[in-house]
Amino acid sequence: MPELPEVETIVRGLRDPLLGKRVVGARLRRKTLYRRGSLPLRRLIARTVVSVDRVGKNAVLRFEPTAVLLINLGMTGQLELWEAGAQSMGNPKHFHARVRFAGGTELRYFDARRFGHFYVAEACDLEQDLNIGPDPFIATPTHLRRVLYGRTAPIKSLLLDQRVLSGIGNIYADETLFLARIDPRTDGGEVLPNARRVLSSARTILNRAIDHGGSTLRDYRKHDGSKGGFQVHHAVYGREGEGCIRCGRAIHKIMLGGRGTHFCPRCQK
DNA sequence: AGCTTCGCCTGCTTGC
DNA sequence: TGCAAGCAGGCGAAGC
Numbered sequence: 050m051p052e053l054p055e056v057e058t059i060v061r062g063l064r065d066p067l068l069g070k071r072v073v074g075a076r077l078r079r080k081t082l083y084r085r086g087s088l089p090l091r092r093l094i095a096r097t098v099v100s101v102d103r104v105g106k107n108a109v110l111r112f113e114p115t116a117v118l119l120i121n122l123g124m125t126g127q128l129e130l131w132e133a134g135a136q137s138m139g140n141p142k143h144f145h146a147r148v149r150f151a152g153g154t155e156l157r158y159f160d161a162r163r164f165g166h167f168y169v170a171e172a173c174d175l176e177q178d179l180n181i182g183p184d185p186f187i188a189t190p191t192h193l194r195r196v197l198y199g200r201t202a203p204i205k206s207l208l209l210d211q212r213v214l215s216g217i218g219n220i221y222a223d224e225t226l227f228l229a230r231i232d233p234r235t236d237g238g239e240v241l242p243n244a245r246r247v248l249s250s251a252r253t254i255l256n257r258a259i260d261h262g263g264s265t266l267r268d269y270r271k272h273d274g275s276k277g278g279f280q281v282h283h284a285v286y287g288r289e290g291e292g293c294i295r296c297g298r299a300i301h302k303i304m305l306g307g308r309g310t311h312f313c314p315r316c317q318k
Numbered sequence: 319a320g321c322t323t324c325g326c327c328t329g330c331t332t333g334c
Numbered sequence: 335t336g337c338a339a340g341c342a343g344g345c346g347a348a349g350c
Contacts, residue, residue, distance in 0.1 A: 050343065082325090106344080124343055125328080143328090162327045164344060202321055212344080219343065267330085267342090307323065308343070 051122040053216030054258035055186060055277065059104050059128055062272035064101040064129055066098050066154060067110070070236070071097045074149035077167055082145055084119070084168040090146060092169055093118060098150075105181045105215030117173055118148075123164025125268040131155040138216045143153030155178075161268065181215040185251035188214055193244040200237035206306035207237040217251065220264055220286045223311045225251040227285045233310050234303075274305065285311040 051059070065289050077083065077090040096112035103109065108128065110118040122198065138268060146158040147169065154246050158165070170178075183192060188232030196213045197204075208222040217225065226233050229250035231243060240247060263277030266287070270276060280287075284294050289302035295312040302311050 052344095122343080123345080124325095154323080162343085164327070166345085167325095181319070206321085209344085306321085309341090 050124050050218050050220060050266070051126060051263075051269055052106055052218035052221050053103070053259075054221070054255055054279065056106050056108055056122065057259050058171055058277065059122075059272050060101055060103045060108050062108045063108070063128065063130060063156070067098045067101055067150070067156070069097065069099075070090050070150040070152065070154060071095065072112070072148055073151050075147070077146040077158075079163065082163060082165060082167050084121075084166040086170075087167060088169040088171070090118075090148070090167060092116065092171055093148065104175050105179065105184055105211055106218070107175075107179065109175065115171055117170050119166075119168040119170075119173070119175075119179075120158070121166045121168075123160060123166065125162045125163035126158065126160040127268065127270050128160065128272055129157040129274065130272040131157050137246035138270065155165075177215060179211075179215075181211040182213055184216040185214055185248055188248060190245040190248055193248055194241050197237040197240055197244065202237055203233060203305050204231060204235045204240050205233035205308070205310055208247075208251075209306070209308065214251070216255070219308050219310075220266075221251070221254055221258065222282070223286045224284060226256045227312060227317060228254055232314075233305055233312050234297065285313065287311070290305045297314075 072093045075090040075093045093116055095115060098110055098118050108120045127139055131137055131274040139157060139159035143161045144157045145160055148156040150248050205222055208217050229246050258279040261279035264280040265276035285300050288300045290299050293300055293316060294316050298315045300311055301314050302309055
């Protein structure tokens with residue numbers, strides 16, 4: 050599942066190869082992958098990439114003359130950087146879009162479950178149009194306290210809400226709460242005194258994950274087709290029944306807000 | 319408004 | 335062995 054570390058890894062890999070390149074062809078075959086209000090992908094033809102960044106879990110490419118391409122990978126989206134003459138790594142069965150650049154480089158999009166979204170606009174206010182909050186590297190404890198104040202939903206569910214904090218998905222929500230030693234079922238409003246610890250834990254986990262190129266459970270791949278390495282460092286996610294790395298007690302798995310949630314009942318209060 | 323559930327979608331896993 | 339049901343979940347919509 051491409052969360053912040055996975056998208057950050059992909060974006061870093063795409064930045065140098067794409068900066069300054071001019072689009073000579075672009076096509077998205079499956080219309081359902083467009084986010085509402087998007088211009089067609091071919092609108093990018095004859096424009097040049099001037100920046101490649103990440104906002105929350107989205108990859109954001111900006112162009113001159115003015116245009117912006119926003120890609121959300123959903124659950125199984127893959128961005129492959131393809132060079133002329135190379136073998137494609139993606140499954141052709143799930144090939145949905147390509148952007149061709151002068152010189153022969155292509156950006157290819159694969160997505161088995163098709164939960165991803167493309168959004169093309171002449172200009173856009175990202176935070177407003179995406180309706181997302183700051184990511185954990187940008188957010189302050191004050192911001193977190195403000196958005197959690199009085200909330201009765203479980204903190205785990207609120208960490209998944211991109212309007213509260215952007216970039217965190219199911220894996221890193223569980224890992225963050227383990228490091229912060231907070232029970233995922235705790236009411237959001239009761240976490241206010243620990244907002245600083247939640248934020249610093251999120252940053253620690255996300256930074257570690259980025260250092261390892263993200264977590265590959267099944268589908269996630271970097272831009273060059275290789276896998277991430279952080280999955281072997283998960284403390285709780287996917288470790289139901291195994292021993293807690295801190296106290297040895299079995300990790301529990303419950304459903305919270307419809308999501309599988311992993312935690313140590315002894316270490317997380 | 320806030321909280322929860324559902325639907326989208328495919329492929330791997332589980333159970334009969 | 336084979337088939338059907340179960341499960342995974344990011345995100346937006348719908349229901350309460």
